[in-house]
Amino acid sequence: xLRYRGKKNILEKVKEYDAFPxxxxxxxxxTPVGGTFSVITFFIILWLIYSEVTYYLDSNLVFKFMxxxxxxxxxxxxxxxxxxxxxxxxxSDILDSTSQSVFGFGELQEEDTWFELTEEQQDAFDAIxxxxxxxxxxxxxxxxxxxxxxxGSVRSTIPERKTKMNKRPDxxxxxxxxxxxxxxGNFHITAGKSLHLxxxxxxxxxxxxxxxxxxxxxxxxxxxGSPTNGIIYPLEGDEKITNDENMxxxxxxxxxxxxxxxxxxxxxxxxxxxxxxxxPISHVKGSHGVPGIFFKYDMAALKxxxxxxxxxxxxxxxxxxxVIGGIYVIIGFINAIVLTxxxxxxTKPIKDKKQLEVKTPQNNYxxxxxxxxxxxxxxxxxxxx
Numbered sequence: 001x002l003r004y005r006g007k008k009n010i011l012e013k014v015k016e017y018d019a020f021p022x023x024x025x026x027x028x029x030x031t032p033v034g035g036t037f038s039v040i041t042f043f044i045i046l047w048l049i050y051s052e053v054t055y056y057l058d059s060n061l062v063f064k065f066m067x068x069x070x071x072x073x074x075x076x077x078x079x080x081x082x083x084x085x086x087x088x089x090x091x092s093d094i095l096d097s098t099s100q101s102v103f104g105f106g107e108l109q110e111e112d113t114w115f116e117l118t119e120e121q122q123d124a125f126d127a128i129x130x131x132x133x134x135x136x137x138x139x140x141x142x143x144x145x146x147x148x149x150x151x152g153s154v155r156s157t158i159p160e161r162k163t164k165m166n167k168r169p170d171x172x173x174x175x176x177x178x179x180x181x182x183x184x185g186n187f188h189i190t191a192g193k194s195l196h197l198x199x200x201x202x203x204x205x206x207x208x209x210x211x212x213x214x215x216x217x218x219x220x221x222x223x224x225g226s227p228t229n230g231i232i233y234p235l236e237g238d239e240k241i242t243n244d245e246n247m248x249x250x251x252x253x254x255x256x257x258x259x260x261x262x263x264x265x266x267x268x269x270x271x272x273x274x275x276x277x278x279x280p281i282s283h284v285k286g287s288h289g290v291p292g293i294f295f296k297y298d299m300a301a302l303k304x305x306x307x308x309x310x311x312x313x314x315x316x317x318x319x320x321x322x323v324i325g326g327i328y329v330i331i332g333f334i335n336a337i338v339l340t341x342x343x344x345x346x347t348k349p350i351k352d353k354k355q356l357e358v359k360t361p362q363n364n365y366x367x368x369x370x371x372x373x374x375x376x377x378x379x380x381x382x383x384x385x
Contacts, residue, residue: 034335041331048323056316059308061147068257068303075182075255075270075299079108080157080175080221083189083293084115084214087172091193094178096185108176113161115171115216121158125218129237136234147230147306158220175221182299189215190292213245215293222295224270228260230306234274246281246291253295257303271304272297 083090087110094105117125135142174189191213219238223231240249252275260267281289 034339037331037335037338041327044327044331045324048327049320052316052320052323056310058148059310061144062307062309064305064307065302066305068299068301070257071182073182073268075180076225077178077180077187078221078223078227079178079187080173080219081189081293082113082115082171082173082218082220084171084216085191086169087112089213090172090189090191092174092187092189094180094185094187096181097183098181105180106176106178108174108178111173111175112169113171113173114165114167114169116165117158118161118163121161124158125220125237125239128220129239132232132234132237135232139232143230146232184296184298187295187297188292189217190290213291214242215247215249215291216241217249217293224255224272224297225258226267226269228258228267228269230260231258231269231271234272240278242278244280248279248281248289248291249293250277251275251293251295252277253297254300255297256300259303259305261305261307 092108135146139146178187217240219235221233222235223233235251235253253272254274255270255272258269258271260269279287279289281287281291
């Protein structure tokens with residue numbers, strides 16, 4: 001502990017122990033060039049500090065593959081589909097490879113609506129369809145932006161219809177959340193309501209053989225797990241229009257579990273890829289099957305872990321200080337060069353000009369004296385006196 005009993009102020013005494021000696025003010029010369037470079041240096045250092053901090057906060061994304069051992073975990077599926085048939089004529093069910101009762105998965109809400117969209121709804125759906133198609137094609141060039149910033153606009157819902165049409169509803173909107181086993185399964189929408197049995201269910205298709213069927217549909221939302229930034233859901237914004245009454249649509253979906261580690265939480269999400277197949281049902285031509293919309297999904301054995309990686313805080317601090325010190329040294333070097341050139345090309349000509357102005361009156365005086373002496377024919381010394 002430092003103890004001092006003298007008469008000087010303690011602050012003055014501390015200044016005497018300053019480890020960084022300062023140059024006295026009388027030996028410091030302030031110049032406009034130096035002041036200009038000081039201001040420039042200040043703004044450059046501020047900009048570099050901002051860039052370095054932004055770069056430090058903008059972490060790198062790391063992807064890892066590992067076996068998926070969480071087989072007891074439940075799988076959540078989010079569905080929002082509009083089919084061009086009344087709700088009384090269609091039914092939706094899901095069945096997985098465990099043959100578990102479909103009552104445990106939940107139930108989708110059925111809402112009568114019109115398949116034709118209003119102008120506002122059509123614009124919103126076209127925007128979603130365009131953005132999602134663009135992301136599917138250009139994912140390789142924007143994947144960093146997607147994972148860090150997300151694309152929530154793709155998941156925006158279609159606005160509610162403000163005015164009702166002057167005709168009976170001709171479409172059905174099926175929407176809701178189902179909780180499934182984490183195994184392969186089949187979600188489908190076909191004609192007729194279903195009857196649940198101990199080992200499955202059956203659809204009463206025969207009651208609607210004489211009823212026109214149209215399985216044109218729009219997929220507003222079809223995703224697994226919780227919505228997460230960076231994940232593209234390929235079927236969202238998809239639309240199929242047909243005039244065939246016996247059309248079969250099949251979607252083969254491969255689901256990949258994905259764990260996303262954010263700064264404050266870990267989100268369990270799911271990505272998926274899809275293959276599409278559509279064909280008309282004609283028993284006469286040998287194309288057998290049941291008209292409808294079928295989603296056959298399967299789980300991948302591997303999962304993807306995504307996390308953000310940042311550099312060490314010590315490395316960031318050292319790099320920041322080195323950048324500041326480097327800019328200070330470089331600007332000081334440039335300042336010295338500019339002052340040297342200024343003293344050589346500007347200051348020296350001004351001094352020479354002043355010396356010339358001092359000598360010029362004496363020379364003019366001598367010339368005038370010679371002129372007067374010549375005109376008057378008298379000695380020059382007398383004229384000077």
